[in-house]
Amino acid sequence: MDLPHKDSSELHLVVATPEELLQQQHDNSGEWKGALSLEAYLRREKFLLQQQLTKDGGLTPWMLVYQPQKGPRQVLCGCESIKKKALIARNGQVEETIVHGVASVFCPPKYRGRGYAGRMMHDVAKRLKTWQVDEGQISGFSILYSDIGKDIYAARGWQPFPSLHVTLPAKATAPSSSIRKLETTDLTELCRKDEQLLRKRLQSHKLSGRTAVALLPDFRTLQWHNAREDFVARELYSNNVRVMEGGRGATVTLEDGHQASCYWTRVWTNPQEEAPNTLQILRLIIEGEGGDEYDFGPATDEGVAKMKNQPLVNAVSVLFAAAQNAAHAAGMDEVQIWNPTSITLAAVKLLCTNAAVVTREKESITSLQWYGEGSWQDIDWICNEKYAWC
Template sequence: MDLPKHDSPHLHLVVATPEELLAQQNANSTEWRGTLSLEAYLRREEHLLNLPLTRNGGLTAWMLVYTPPDSESRQVICGCESIKKKALIAKDGKVEDAVAHGVASVFCPPKYRGKGYAGRIIEEVGKRLEGWQVGEGERSAFSVLFSDIGKKFYARHGWQPFPSAHIALPAQSTDQERGMSAVRLLKDGDLAELCEADEKLMRSKLASSSKSSGRSTVALVSDPVTLQWHAAREDFVNGELRLCQGSLQDRRGAIIGDEPGSRVWCYWTRLWTKPQDEAPSTLHITRLVIENEEDPAKEEAIVELLRAAQSEAKASGMDEVQLWNPSETTVAAFRQLGPKVEVVHREKESIASLRWYGEGSWEDVDWACNEKYGWC
């Protein structure tokens, strides 16, 4: 096939057919299946597509296709996916529900690279998402993606890099004293109530932040369907490779405290890597929630949650525990357990990037709760 130029009028953005999506998954599997076989990777993607977050149009598979002149056939050049997400946007103390989109799985086969096709599809998807899956006359608030190719490429096409830092501790067994008895592991059945409490707290924080700053403050909501999606990815890999003993459904995170308004809890998910990979197998704390954060005792509560996470990571065959964009209180808690740990500011991988569809510039936007649960 003679390849068209990236600005050819015969290139079109389309929603993929099931057959085109499957072909794209076969193509991108060498980069993204990780520890899974090809067959298992394809089954995982099919499984994830039928979860509450992604089914019935929650996930859209986009393709850039070439339709030659005087032909009805089309050739897939490259593709990506978007996932509709629940979001909040606050301005001058007023918080509103919003629609956002997470962009993922951007893939261009090697034979088509270096020709501007990836930039073309990203440009077109970015524009299309502004009015995608919203009411007539409405628009999405923003879209996000997490770049593994640094900060420049996606910034050129409208997604601006936001803080992308993390802090980590080694996985290790910890003693059960010094407060560990106060820690309770979270089960699937705990998540709905905690997500509701988290959203209320998030709304309050966004209202306060936007009122004091005069800027727009946005956040993705860590709702049950988002946590279920992360858990399903983890459960599938563990089910295939038998990496953990027992049910992970009883080990979704940890909490300290029983009284609403004074609790601290976190959710986590596990990412196993191949032994030959440079990246460590990591237990990611996807969301840390602190009620009554002004209480000085909360630092000690975070310390005990981190001990529980370290112990869980060790039992799960992980190398480390990692948390994204920690607050000063959280950094202080980490350093109680590892005095020399430092906050790492990522420059290449998992760069949190946001495309703003609202009034004004992205420079007038604060992204709150920019944690791992928002990754897709």
């Protein structure tokens, strides 16, 4: 059958039927099933659709279809969007907005090279501007994490933002007496406090008149990561409790009586590939005066030198050492922290003096399409950490 040109009026962006979504998951499983079998991958995707973040329309499966005047429609490519909450700060005013995270972009090999995925993403970008918001309103922005470099999605409006990380080796160390392991029951309250802190800091943070945005690190988002991790752990390790013995994260009490905390997720990669199994730090949370002065900007040599001997840095390094322990217990190769600040990097260097910040050029490129007034170039993406990934 002859296929239409990418600009054909017979191509339409639609919400997939359950049957079309299942077929798309079959097709894209080679890309994203990781260490899972096909059957387990399909069960995981069904399981994740039942989570608070994604159920009841929280996740929308999009398809670009060829719909001739006669005959059934034919799916050419697809993606998903997840409805999220975010904060936008301008001139000391903070507002909450609906945003969408785009994921699972996939075009079967037989349809590649025809521009269909590009057409779909162009149409998705326009649709998401007003998708699932009140009448007369627009979404604040949309995000995606590109695994095909920076240029292709930028051409469709998703501009690349800083995509940096630093790693520590998985390592068994003597646990600090100041550390308390975080379990699932601790996370609801931690997320609530984190949201309060983030709103306060966005309101007072000085950004030279620029607009700051941050994905909300709410419990629904964290629960989705936990569910994804738990499913894979059960499939791969059954009842091996050692794999998860490091808990969900760790917290430590600071000198002023406040706390610093981080939570993480374990990511197992496809054994056929060379990519390391990684414990990802999803979010670092710092309370107290040191936290109120927290520099949201990327790490600099000057900033690291300034923070080097601060008690706060020592406390954060204890958290990262706990993460190394948890990674070792789970058979991980490393711990990874996205977009480190000077505090983060100073803490990492206490544990690994030769640790260096890596700039990602091809994978997990954090990208944002701005729908509001002004230009994306006037936007600072605050707390651009792994928790926002989808």
